[in-house]
Amino acid sequence: MEYFLSCDWGTSAFRLRLVSVPELKVITEVVSEKGIAATYQSWREAQKPDRVIFYLGIILEHIQQLEKKISLHLTQVPVVISGMASSTIGMLELPYQELPFGLDGAGLQTQYLKATPDFPHQGVLVSGVKSAHDVMRGEETQLLGLLTEDPAIGQEQVFIFPGTHSKHIWVNNNSVTGFKTYMTGEIFGLLAQKSILSATVAPAENPEEPALAIAFKQGVTDAVGTNLLHAAFRVRTNNLFGKLNPQQNFSYLSGLVIGTELQDLVNSNGQLYLVAGHALQKYYSLALQALGLTEQMQTFPAQWVDEAVVRGQFKIYQRLTD
Amino acid sequence: MEYFLSCDWGTSAFRLRLVSVPELKVITEVVSEKGIAATYQSWREAQKPDRVIFYLGIILEHIQQLEKKISLHLTQVPVVISGMASSTIGMLELPYQELPFGLDGAGLQTQYLKATPDFPHQGVLVSGVKSAHDVMRGEETQLLGLLTEDPAIGQEQVFIFPGTHSKHIWVNNNSVTGFKTYMTGEIFGLLAQKSILSATVAPAENPEEPALAIAFKQGVTDAVGTNLLHAAFRVRTNNLFGKLNPQQNFSYLSGLVIGTELQDLVNSNGQLYLVAGHALQKYYSLALQALGLTEQMQTFPAQWVDEAVVRGQFKIYQRLTD
CATH class of the missing domain: 3.30.420.300 (2-keto-3-deoxy-galactonokinase, substrate binding domain)
Structure with missing residues (x-):
């Protein structure tokens, strides 16, 4: 072949x-x-x-x-x-x-x-x-393609696939033992576009502006230990109290939702792997940093992530036809 | 006058x-x-x-x-x-x-x-x-009207006002000391009508059917200690795995969102007061029961709740003009 x-x-x-x-x-x-x-x-x-x-x-x-x-x-x-x-x-x-x-x-x-x-x-x-x-x-095939060598045996690993419906996948001793879906991207979209909060947020024209990253990280840390149903309302008061402009507030809301997802990993002892394309990699890295998880985290290069499905499919095909 | x-x-x-x-x-x-x-x-x-x-x-x-x-x-x-x-x-x-x-x-x-x-x-x-x-x-005026006599001094009280944006209001020694907004009703509506979950839920024609209350309570208890971004996806698997029909699943989602709101009160030592009109009173009572909070909870009659704003306004007016 x-x-x-x-x-x-x-x-x-x-x-x-x-x-x-x-x-x-x-x-x-x-x-x-x-x-x-x-x-x-x-x-x-x-x-x-x-x-x-x-x-x-x-x-x-x-x-x-x-x-x-x-x-x-x-x-x-x-x-x-x-x-x-x-x-x-x-x-x-x-x-x-x-x-x-x-x-x-x-x-x-x-x-x-x-x-x-x-x-x-x-x-x-x-x-x-x-x-x-x-x-x-889909993610199961990507995961297979990510790893050319087996990861360290005996240590728990969590693979984070961000997206509309993010996945956290647990690997132990070369075996996938659990996973969880988070409706992060979808709920962010609903809050930013369809809820009462939509009037208080706006996407930034220049996403590199430092104030946006600060607002994003504030959102991430505000999410920890709080309840999203309550924390989301802060996006409204950030606006009412003149704390953040709409661009910063958009970033804050994004941090709040991503932080809500990732807070479940704060007490994890495992090795964390971030599996994201370029755009989401930036925000998830920032969020994991804000949560103090940088040391236990590794990030796959965006191109490797993009092609993981190809390598995973080949692994499956080879196994069937060998 | x-x-x-x-x-x-x-x-x-x-x-x-x-x-x-x-x-x-x-x-x-x-x-x-x-x-x-x-x-x-x-x-x-x-x-x-x-x-x-x-x-x-x-x-x-x-x-x-x-x-x-x-x-x-x-x-x-x-x-x-x-x-x-x-x-x-x-x-x-x-x-x-x-x-x-x-x-x-x-x-x-x-x-x-x-x-x-x-x-x-x-x-x-x-x-x-x-x-x-x-x-x-608005809720501040309702709260004033709710109480004809002062509540027990020295004990913390939490007043729960369910709604599109629910409020939990803390009272200590005849003074309002804190409150929190929860976007419960709005986020429930977005999930049930605008998200991927909308295909798996449908409002019941006969809301008295016992299976609906069971699904609702399951949603409430599933919410405790979990993350709404993750727990919400169960509404999809309830459907995929044939666990609940769309009417039961609607009830489950409602329980999940209300349970997410109310779980913050599970470790509260205070007296809880439910301040709701007829429709929401039923569901919030069921939820507080599922959370084991019935003993520390009192429910205001729906008509009393409906007229609380009138009594609160009169209290304010009297104070100003006396």
Whole structure:
């Protein structure tokens, strides 16, 4: 095998990358807004034709775009699909894998897809993972791809994936033993845009202004040990009492919500790993610093994070086909 | 004085009641949607005429409606105004009173309004109260009206006012010493209607169904010691795992948010007073019961709560004019 196709299919975005093997270099990629939610909608509007074929058709469109970009036939190149494609609104619903599962991919649920004349690629669809009260689809594959070597055995590690629905994933002895979802990004958006607080905050034009970082860190430390339902109202009084201007107050609210998420890690003895793209890495680093967690924290480079899904998918594929 | 007019002017509603003195019986009332926010909007659209006169005009309209209802001239009957009328978007902005203030009304900020030919009523406008990080306008007047006798001296009391922005008010030795706002109702609404969770919840047609109360209490106890950003995601897994139907899940989410608010009182040694209208009284009582706080809790009758503002305003007026 010289190449494989990495399909990262999220709720609102679709991303397909052509990857060379074994060095796992991304040759080229296409990204579109044909996420799982939009695809599900189109499938329903098309009177629900065969679901797998319909969804594979979307992948095929993107494969053809890749082929045009690089003037290369990709027939027979295998495709690995992770993210929301295995969900209730996805291509083929797969049951969630239960915890624990190994960092080498052992125990993850997958579904093999045979090549057909219409879709001349063999494929692997990766399922999500569940705990007693929580679910994830996608982060498990990213996590596998993050680590080229096994982390220190015997020490607990927590991997922090910030986002609309942040995940904290616990690893012990090369095994994923627990995880928690936090609705951080979504609740921040609702508070900043839809609540009474929206009148008191505004995104900054120059995000490098030092007063914004100060307000952000104040938000983070104010969050610790308080109740978000109460603490959020301070965003209103910051404005009423003339303490912060709307840009600073936006930063304060962001700190308050991120601090609320991260305060659960304040008494953790484990090693913390921050797994974030460039933009969120900055804010989460600042927040972890404000919480005095810098010493036990390591940050993955943003590009490594971006490509983790590719490496995780390859690990899963290799394990299945070796 | 035989009568006074009680004007309870909230952000989104206007309520005027004619009250007989000294027994404080409500003779009749008018309610409209001309709350402070709508009135401020009309005032701006009218090119900002004299603000006090404009707002008094709204009160006068409602006084005339009362006069029609009961065929009685109310000229010279004094009016006491509390709520948002003294806010930045109100009739006349009054500075917030700082804590503490007395339960007899000593220390509350008020503004006397002289009768004029256009508005033939003397009036009193009550200001709001602030602490270092919080504000309220309206609840201070309700609190004064709740208590006909002074509560037990020497014991801390917490008065719980549930709502869009719930308030917990601390009273020590007949003095209001602290309060906290919780954005409970607003955040519940955002989560139930605007978040990813909205697809998994639905209000019940028959709210008396026992399974709803069970789900509500589960939400309350699940909230204790957890982080709302994380706990809220359980509403999604309750649905994904088939644990609760949408009606039960709506109840669960309500319990989760109310439980998040009330958990701050779990270690309180004080006497708790629930100050709620009929609908919220039911849920907050259930929540306080689920938290094991029933023994230290007393509930004010819903009608007493509804009329507290009238009694509070009279207490303030009497103090000023005696």
